[in-house]
Amino acid sequence: xxxxxxxxxxxxxxxxxxxxxxxxxxxxxxxxxxxxxxxxxxxxxxxxxxxxxxxxxxxxxxxxxxxxxxxxxxxxxxxxxxxxxxxxxxxxxxxxxxxxxxxxxxxxxxxxxxxxxxxxxxxxxxxxxxxxxxxxxxxxxxxxxxxxxxxxxxxxxxxxxxxxxxxxxxxxxxxxxxxxxxxxxxxxxxxxxxxxxxxxxxxxxxxxxxxxxxxxxxxxxxxxxxxxxxxxxxxxxxxxxxxxxxxxxxxxxxxxxxxxxxxxxxxxxxxxxxxxxxxxxxxxxxxxxxxxxxxxxxxxx
Amino acid sequence: xxxxxxxxxxxxxxxxxxxxxxxxxxxxxxxxxxxxxxxxxxxxxxxxxxxxxxxxxxxxxxxxxxxxxxxxxxxxxxxxxxxxxxxxxxxxxxxxxxxxxxxxxxxxxxxxxxxxxxxxxxxxxxxxxxxxxxxxxxxxxxxxxxxxxxxxxxxxxxxxxxxxxxxxxxxxxxxxxxxxxxxxxxxxxxxxxxxxxxxxxxxxxxxxxxxxxxxxxxxxxxxxxxxxxxxxxxxxxxxxxxxxxxxxxxxxxxxxxxxxxxxxxxxxxxxxxxxxxxxxxxxxxxxxxxxxxxxxxxxxx
Numbered sequence: 135x136x137x138x139x140x141x142x143x144x145x146x147x148x149x150x151x152x153x154x155x156x157x158x159x160x161x162x163x164x165x166x167x168x169x170x171x172x173x174x175x176x177x178x179x180x181x182x183x184x185x186x187x188x189x190x191x192x193x194x195x196x197x198x199x200x201x202x203x204x205x206x207x208x209x210x211x212x213x214x215x216x217x218x219x220x221x222x223x224x225x226x227x228x229x230x231x232x233x234x235x236x237x238x239x240x241x242x243x244x245x246x247x248x249x250x251x252x253x254x255x256x257x258x259x260x261x262x263x264x265x266x267x268x269x270x271x272x273x274x275x276x277x278x279x280x281x282x283x284x285x286x287x288x289x290x291x292x293x294x295x296x297x298x299x300x301x302x303x304x305x306x307x308x309x310x311x312x313x314x315x316x317x318x319x320x321x322x323x324x325x326x327x328x329x330x331x332x333x334x335x336x337x338x339x340x341x342x343x344x345x346x347x348x349x350x351x352x353x354x355x356x357x358x359x360x361x362x363x364x365x366x367x368x369x370x371x372x373x374x375x376x377x378x379x380x381x382x383x384x385x386x387x388x389x390x391x392x393x394x395x396x397x398x399x400x401x402x403x404x405x406x407x408x409x410x411x412x413x414x415x416x417x418x419x420x421x422x423x424x425x426x427x428x429x430x431x432x433x434x435x
Numbered sequence: 436x437x438x439x440x441x442x443x444x445x446x447x448x449x450x451x452x453x454x455x456x457x458x459x460x461x462x463x464x465x466x467x468x469x470x471x472x473x474x475x476x477x478x479x480x481x482x483x484x485x486x487x488x489x490x491x492x493x494x495x496x497x498x499x500x501x502x503x504x505x506x507x508x509x510x511x512x513x514x515x516x517x518x519x520x521x522x523x524x525x526x527x528x529x530x531x532x533x534x535x536x537x538x539x540x541x542x543x544x545x546x547x548x549x550x551x552x553x554x555x556x557x558x559x560x561x562x563x564x565x566x567x568x569x570x571x572x573x574x575x576x577x578x579x580x581x582x583x584x585x586x587x588x589x590x591x592x593x594x595x596x597x598x599x600x601x602x603x604x605x606x607x608x609x610x611x612x613x614x615x616x617x618x619x620x621x622x623x624x625x626x627x628x629x630x631x632x633x634x635x636x637x638x639x640x641x642x643x644x645x646x647x648x649x650x651x652x653x654x655x656x657x658x659x660x661x662x663x664x665x666x667x668x669x670x671x672x673x674x675x676x677x678x679x680x681x682x683x684x685x686x687x688x689x690x691x692x693x694x695x696x697x698x699x700x701x702x703x704x705x706x707x708x709x710x711x712x713x714x715x716x717x718x719x720x721x722x723x724x725x726x727x728x729x730x731x732x733x734x735x736x
Binding site (some may be wrong): 145147149173196197202203212224229230234237238239276 | 447449475476480496502505506509510525526530531534535538541577725
């Protein structure tokens with residue numbers, strides 16, 4: 135699992151900072167999460183292949199989270215994309231993108247599939263053989279979802295030395311991988327655990343931005359390997375957090391602690407702060423494994 | 436008059452090139468012309484004061500000419516702008532911007548005034564004591580206007596030595612500036628031309644992008660000091676120009692020559708070309724005073 139931060143600042147794009155966008159690489163998918171203005175340039179700078187993006191998840195319809203989407207859709211068209219593009223986001227997103235295409239009289243030559251979200255309960259919005267994606271209902275000024283990305287458990291791994299020693303026919307390998315006990319060539323029952331190893335541990339990533347401090351997300355994100363939680367403010371501006379429905383670094387750390395996550399990544403910093411050390415300083419006493427998002431930074435788990 | 440090119444490439448923003456946007460400084464106005472994605476970052480990089488922009492002119496509703504507008508409007512709001520913002524552009528622009536504000540539940544705290552354009556004839560769309568702005572109907576795949584910016588003639592300038600020598604009362608200075616003959620303190624008629632000099636010559640700038648070769652714009656842009664005319668293609672791709680309703684460098688030069696303009700600036704280059712020298716090479720034999728637009732370049736006239 136690889137997380138490429140394209141932008142992790144709030145509000146407005148500036149010369150050296152970008153609004154929210156990140157790419158999660160998981161089980162051969164490249165999921166784009168949010169798409170602030172300038173995302174396509176950030177994709178280029180970070181050498182991410184446009185064609186590999188087939189699913190885009192938009193948390194909410196504030197400009198700093200989706201004003202780059204119309205341009206990206208249009209660039210896909212100019213690149214003569216053929217493959218489907220799936221977009222998951224709040225109701226209304228389809229209308230605004232469709233209106234822009236209509237006014238430009240420029241329709242995509244590939245299929246654009248909108249999955250409009252309206253539920254205030256967590257729901258499964260994407261699933262294939264390897265990955266599941268759930269919404270995480272957040273508490274912001276407009277309808278907002280975070281997203282939980284979870285690998286599905288893989289198959290058990292054959293211990294080839296033991297398998298051969300136990301004289302098991304190749305025809306039974308598939309069954310072994312699925313966890314079954316099998317008979318060997320001599321008619322003896324071979325226990326699965328004796329000839330296989332556990333599958334790779336499944337990994338999970340939760341993206342939570344933008345949101346006020348919201349404890350009811352904890353059951354959804356409990357035990358995730360990595361949590362990206364917004365921390366727009368430092369303590370000195372804590373009074374602004376409930377009013378604007380954002381969180382402080384300290385609150386993000388409290389959520390991480392209570393949800394027993396592996397690593398907490400902070401981001402969505404207000405552009406009023408010159409340097410990010412204070413975010414670490416305020417979150418760290420509450421939760422130990424804190425990382426700071428930065429534009430262009432790549433996290434591998 | 437000062438023209439700051441923020442972006443002069445067609446189609447998509449890339450790592451080092453930007454879609455169309457430029458700022459014209461004329462008689463103390465800062466007019467923003469087109470607003471492709473990333474324009475607000477380009478404004479910052481070029482150190483242009485956001486608050487000084489009070490009028491934005493949008494040529495047409497292809498994304499590379501206005502996808503930065505919603506973000507800029509939203510940034511103005513975050514900067515707690517108070518002054519009115521006037522936006523001139525094709526019908527439909529108001530709908531799409533309003534829909535985006537509605538979905539974000541974020542309305543401007545300053546007055547946003549849309550001037551929606553529908554005429555296919557050149558019309559006066561802005562006027563004050565010093566400047567006039569006219570549309571230039573262009574020929575593109577969607578409804579498109581160029582814009583003609585013209586200074587108004589200023590007042591005649593007093594030649595103070597002659598004025599004093601002629602014993603003219605200060606009360607008549609205003610009349611002299613307006614071109615009238617006046618009586619001096621001795622009751623003698625003083626001819627205006629004997630005590631004043633001509634006003635500064637008026638300057639004019641025409642922005643024409645995007646458009647196919649269109650001779651009927653010539654009467655509108657005739658004799659302008661500076662013409663920015665799109666040149667998406669070189670001769671090797673001339674066959675694409677009529678189909679996509681764009682122009683070649685050669686066609687831009689032909690328009691410049693026939694309209695007897697002072698300087699031709701080429702721009703809106705297709706991103707397929709690695710270097711711009713060929714644009715100059717193809718335009719130059721037809722029209723001598725050619726300049727190449729480049730992102731960040733400033734022209735002073």
